[in-house]
Amino acid sequence: MNRFFRRQRYLVDHTLSSLRRHPGRNLALLIVYTLLIFLLASVLLFAGSLKREAALLLRNSPEIILQRQVAGRHSLIPAAYLQSIGRLRGVRKKQGRLWGYFYDPVVRANYTIMVPARDRPAPGSVVIGAGLARERRLGRGEYFTLRSAAGKVFSFQVRDILNPESELVSSDLVLVAEEDFRAFFAIGPEWYTDISLQVANPREVVKVAEKLTELLPDTRPILREEILRTYDAVFSWRQSVVLVLLVGSVLAFLIFAWDRAAGLSGEEKQEIGILKAVGWETGDILRMKFLEGGIVSLVAFLAGYLLAYLHVFYSPVMLFAPVLKGWAILYPAFRPVPALDGLQVATLFFFTVFPYTLATIIPIWRVAIMDPDMVMR
Amino acid sequence: MIELHQVNRIFNQGRPNEFQGLYDIDLDIPRGTITCLQGPSGSGKTTLLSLVGCLARPTSGRITLDGDLLSDLPERFLAQVRRSTFGFVFQRFNLIRGLTVLENILLPAYPLAPEYRALRTRGQELLARFRLEDRERLAVEHLSGGEAQRVAICRALINDPEVLIADEPTANLDSTLSRELMAIVRQLKEEGRTLVMASHDPIVCKDAAIDHLVTMRDGRIISRGGPHGRP
Numbered sequence: 001m002n003r004f005f006r007r008q009r010y011l012v013d014h015t016l017s018s019l020r021r022h023p024g025r026n027l028a029l030l031i032v033y034t035l036l037i038f039l040l041a042s043v044l045l046f047a048g049s050l051k052r053e054a055a056l057l058l059r060n061s062p063e064i065i066l067q068r069q070v071a072g073r074h075s076l077i078p079a080a081y082l083q084s085i086g087r088l089r090g091v092r093k094k095q096g097r098l099w100g101y102f103y104d105p106v107v108r109a110n111y112t113i114m115v116p117a118r119d120r121p122a123p124g125s126v127v128i129g130a131g132l133a134r135e136r137r138l139g140r141g142e143y144f145t146l147r148s149a150a151g152k153v154f155s156f157q158v159r160d161i162l163n164p165e166s167e168l169v170s171s172d173l174v175l176v177a178e179e180d181f182r183a184f185f186a187i188g189p190e191w192y193t194d195i196s197l198q199v200a201n202p203r204e205v206v207k208v209a210e211k212l213t214e215l216l217p218d219t220r221p222i223l224r225e226e227i228l229r230t231y232d233a234v235f236s237w238r239q240s241v242v243l244v245l246l247v248g249s250v251l252a253f254l255i256f257a258w259d260r261a262a263g264l265s266g267e268e269k270q271e272i273g274i275l276k277a278v279g280w281e282t283g284d285i286l287r288m289k290f291l292e293g294g295i296v297s298l299v300a301f302l303a304g305y306l307l308a309y310l311h312v313f314y315s316p317v318m319l320f321a322p323v324l325k326g327w328a329i330l331y332p333a334f335r336p337v338p339a340l341d342g343l344q345v346a347t348l349f350f351f352t353v354f355p356y357t358l359a360t361i362i363p364i365w366r367v368a369i370m371d372p373d374m375v376m377r
Numbered sequence: 378m379i380e381l382h383q384v385n386r387i388f389n390q391g392r393p394n395e396f397q398g399l400y401d402i403d404l405d406i407p408r409g410t411i412t413c414l415q416g417p418s419g420s421g422k423t424t425l426l427s428l429v430g431c432l433a434r435p436t437s438g439r440i441t442l443d444g445d446l447l448s449d450l451p452e453r454f455l456a457q458v459r460r461s462t463f464g465f466v467f468q469r470f471n472l473i474r475g476l477t478v479l480e481n482i483l484l485p486a487y488p489l490a491p492e493y494r495a496l497r498t499r500g501q502e503l504l505a506r507f508r509l510e511d512r513e514r515l516a517v518e519h520l521s522g523g524e525a526q527r528v529a530i531c532r533a534l535i536n537d538p539e540v541l542i543a544d545e546p547t548a549n550l551d552s553t554l555s556r557e558l559m560a561i562v563r564q565l566k567e568e569g570r571t572l573v574m575a576s577h578d579p580i581v582c583k584d585a586a587i588d589h590l591v592t593m594r595d596g597r598i599i600s601r602g603g604p605h606g607r608p
Binding site for chain 2: 003004006007010011014017020021022267270271273275276277278279280281282283284369371372373374376
């Protein structure tokens with residue numbers, strides 16, 4: 001082993017022995033640090049997973065949804081618009097959609113009632129989301145009763161329950177037959193809620209949307225990309241809310257780290273003075289202390305991130321899940337798919353390990369550049 | 378070998394608590410001799426030792442080692458000089474608590490990065506020489522004053538320095554241990570090392586092995602000569 005490596009090995013040895021010499025203090029620091037990383041990483045991992053899941057589920061959704069606007073608000077769209085759209089080049093498929101919201105006072109939750117594009121239930125039967133089934137304790141073949149706005153009671157037989165894998169977006173869903181939908185909401189056959197469109201060339205989506213706006217000026221086309229961005233923004237916003245709440249903890253930790261380092265104990269200063277007096281260079285001491293901080297922060301980072309990973313992807317108890325998924329009665333029983341985002345790991349590393357190392361190394365550097373005589377005095 | 382010319386040391390220069398520790402010090406320390414600085418507390422002995430051992434820089438004046446100017450060297454080179462030329466025995470031993478006796482002794486050698494086995498052997502030889510072989514793995518906070526002093530000497534000798542600097546080496550020792558220490562000092566002199574010590578202990582200052590006795594007061598050298606009034 002050449003001299004350079006031997007010197008580094010001696011530094012590492014001394015660093016490890018230095019860590020061993022203050023087990024209580026270092027353990028306390030490690031626990032606080034790990035907890036902080038755990039909290040931040042849990043939020044990032046869970047929010048990232050929600051975004052990925054939403055993107056995955058919306059992958060097969062229509063490229064354009066056309067809504068009619070009346071006085072700036074979403075209104076029912078005439079079925080006749082389908083004929084007008086049929087004249088546009090580039091539109092591969094068009095379909096009127098029927099959907100609406102219903103507040104169920106029994107469980108104090110909002111349902112999304114809609115007519116599916118395919119596999120429509122027979123009149124008098126419904127397919128419901130797993131969250132709703134759970135909340136209303138409904139199983140296949142059982143009856144599900146709703147009272148319409150006109151006060152009429154509708155009874156539906158549960159034909160099926162939607163796959164829990166899509167629960168993030170289908171938890172509160174009630175799929176009904178077109179006749180049942182129109183009867184329940186008192187909507188005539190000349191109206192749809194909106195129109196979904198598929199475009200032959202995905203690169204022409206924006207162009208088709210522009211043509212739609214020209215053709216039907218009282219409508220607003222909503223692109224799939226926009227919906228994805230909205231989901232992304234919503235989850236990012238929720239993630240930010242939690243992160244902002246955690247900023248206090250981060251700052252408290254940094255103050256703690258700074259205070260610990262800035263208020264170098266007499267013993268620590270003495271040690272730096274002794275090492276310099278016996279021939280250690282300032283660089284050796286900084287490397288040793290940098291290594292010491294690096295070991296603590298790296299162990300805390302790995303432990304915190306690993307715990308967060310296990311917590312988010314494998315543990316049944318999820319902190320922050322209600323906040324990140326959204327406030328609702330019908331919480332989706334969503335199980336995030338394990339995934340690792342390199343950029344996310346790097347960002348978290350940069351915003352936690354880097355400030356800590358800086359907060360600890362600067363005060364040490366200020367002591368280490370002094371004459372050993374002054375430090376020991 | 379070590380020469381100080383018109384050396385001044387001012388602490389906290391330019392601040393309200395400015396204080397001059399040394400005034401116009403001229404001193405020659407020949408190779409292979411023992412120089413003892415004596416004087417009351419606050420007379421500047423420790424400050425002068427720090428300057429001789431490159432633990433601090435003079436505010437003005439020149440310090441040379443074998444003709445090479447030390448007082449203007451950058452910190453990195455001063456650290457090299459400290460570890461290759463000087464060994465230090467501090468008044469309060471300045472051992473690092475929590476480390477074992479052997480770990481403390483080996484510390485000055487780490488930047489030189491010798492083979493570990495050879496280094497360890499050297500450390501063990503020093504421990505044996507100072508009758509501390511059974512204390513090798515003991516944490517230094519469990520040592521007696523005399524043992525700690527001997528460990529500090531072992532640490533000072535690990536890099537085989539030409540110059541040994543000792544600040545009040547007997548301050549924490551009883552008279553028996555102080556005489557033992559002086560026996561060690563004589564051995565080191567016989568090995569050809571240069572020793573610079575600060576003390577106001579008569580056991581040290583009046584020892585026959587002392588070649589130069591420098592008396593200080595209020596930051597100035599007021600007399601110099603042999604231990605028994607010899608010029």
